[in-house]
Amino acid sequence: MRWGIIGLPQAGKTTLFQILTRSEPREVHRQSELRIGVVKIPDERFDRLVQLFDSPKITHATAEFVDLAAISKDSLKESSYLATLRTMDGLVHVTRLFQNAAVPNATDPPNPNRDIEDVEVELILSDLGVVENRLAKLEKDRKKIKSPEHEREQPLLEKAKQWLESGKPIREAAWTEQEKKQLKGFSFLSEKPLLAVLNVDEARAGGIREIIEAEEFAPWRNRTGMHLAAIAGTIEAELATLPDSDVPELMASYGLTELGSVRIVQAACELMGLISFFTLGDKECRAWLLPRGASALQAAGTIHSDIEKHFIRAEVVGWEEFLEAGGWGGRIHGALRVEGKEYRVQDGEIINVRHSG
Ligand SMILES: Nc1nc2c(ncn2[C@@H]2O[C@H](COP(=O)(O)OP(=O)(O)OP(=O)(O)O)[C@@H](O)[C@H]2O)c(=O)[nH]1
Ligand SMILES: [Mg+2]
Numbered sequence: 001m002r003w004g005i006i007g008l009p010q011a012g013k014t015t016l017f018q019i020l021t022r023s024e025p026r027e028v029h030r031q032s033e034l035r036i037g038v039v040k041i042p043d044e045r046f047d048r049l050v051q052l053f054d055s056p057k058i059t060h061a062t063a064e065f066v067d068l069a070a071i072s073k074d075s076l077k078e079s080s081y082l083a084t085l086r087t088m089d090g091l092v093h094v095t096r097l098f099q100n101a102a103v104p105n106a107t108d109p110p111n112p113n114r115d116i117e118d119v120e121v122e123l124i125l126s127d128l129g130v131v132e133n134r135l136a137k138l139e140k141d142r143k144k145i146k147s148p149e150h151e152r153e154q155p156l157l158e159k160a161k162q163w164l165e166s167g168k169p170i171r172e173a174a175w176t177e178q179e180k181k182q183l184k185g186f187s188f189l190s191e192k193p194l195l196a197v198l199n200v201d202e203a204r205a206g207g208i209r210e211i212i213e214a215e216e217f218a219p220w221r222n223r224t225g226m227h228l229a230a231i232a233g234t235i236e237a238e239l240a241t242l243p244d245s246d247v248p249e250l251m252a253s254y255g256l257t258e259l260g261s262v263r264i265v266q267a268a269c270e271l272m273g274l275i276s277f278f279t280l281g282d283k284e285c286r287a288w289l290l291p292r293g294a295s296a297l298q299a300a301g302t303i304h305s306d307i308e309k310h311f312i313r314a315e316v317v318g319w320e321e322f323l324e325a326g327g328w329g330g331r332i333h334g335a336l337r338v339e340g341k342e343y344r345v346q347d348g349e350i351i352n353v354r355h356s357g
Pocket of ligand 1: 232
């Protein structure tokens with residue numbers, strides 16, 4: 001899962017990147033001009049579960065976040081920038097809601113609504129360009145040769161075109177499963193899940209919830225494939241540099257009840273339609289991500305292709321029951337369910353795959 005952090009100049013993109021990547025294991029490397037950070041996905045359930053074991057290896061699920069160059073009308077026409085954006089699974093759009101006269105471009109009153117709208121329009125226009133080019137090419141090709149594939153693509157693209165022309169992002173349209181598959185090949189930017197993050201002033205750090213719930217941001221709530229979050233960038237960046245033991249005190253002094261990084265990463269998982277499952281043992285405890293609705297067989301495949309191949313059955317138990325039982329011994333047996341390949345894995349379950357070979 002790779003998220004690109006986008007936004008206008010000086011909105012706080014790099015600040016957010018630093019906030020998110022503080023968590024261990026930390027790995028920031030440069031891939032051409034990209035700063036990529038691997039972020040552990042915080043999960044309180046998993047943290048509690050691992051305490052039942054004396055496991056030398058504890059592995060969290062991870063997500064990648066990429067600190068991208070500032071977005072502008074021009075950068076969105078640059079093919080290399082667009083190509084990079086297309087490789088992302090989701091986009092985090094940081095918008096400035098802080099006032100800071102010392103920051104260039106930040107002298108005007110902040111206007112996140114305008115910024116979110118502007119970037120959304122650019123994504124839509126970029127996709128419209130792709131659709132129009134492809135339609136023009138199809139038109140030419142169809143004159144030469146008729147293929148069933150082309151015949152299927154045409155109506156799909158016409159539908160996308162109409163939708164985009166009405167000013168709406170691809171992610172909000174209703175698509176059939178078949179259409180979704182076809183759309184994938186285009187890597188449309190306005191199809192990607194969008195996490196809009198308002199970067200707010202220090203003084204408002206304690207009122208994050210009120211800000212997100214404010215009437216002025218209502219247009220961005222309850223949209224398909226989009227989520228609105230807020231973060232007090234400077235404070236969270238400061239928290240990110242502190243040893244863990246000092247964090248609660250500083251959080252309290254700012255009226256923060258939870259870390260912004262936790263909220264952002266969890267919202268990203270949710271938006272991507274991912275759930276977690278856990279494998280627990282004395283050798284390793286590990287958290288994994290799985291698309292919501294995926295089967296036990298898919299879960300097995302996530303762990304290892306061999307385990308998928310030799311799948312016999314899955315022993316499944318909810319995390320709360322597992323905690324209650326206190327581990328794999330004794331009492332767990334009443335709670336364990338035996339499930340087959342088709343079983344739909346639920347968020348927070350512990351899975352033990354029985355396999356041959
Ligand atoms: N007061 C205040 N300043 C902030 C906040 N977040 C970021 N800044 C400041 O804004 C400036 C820009 O922050 P960056 O995180 O570098 O922004 P950016 O979007 O990466 O900037 P570019 O990559 O240059 O486009 C820095 O001087 C930050 O210290 C905030 O929440 N409050
Ligand atoms: Mg930056």
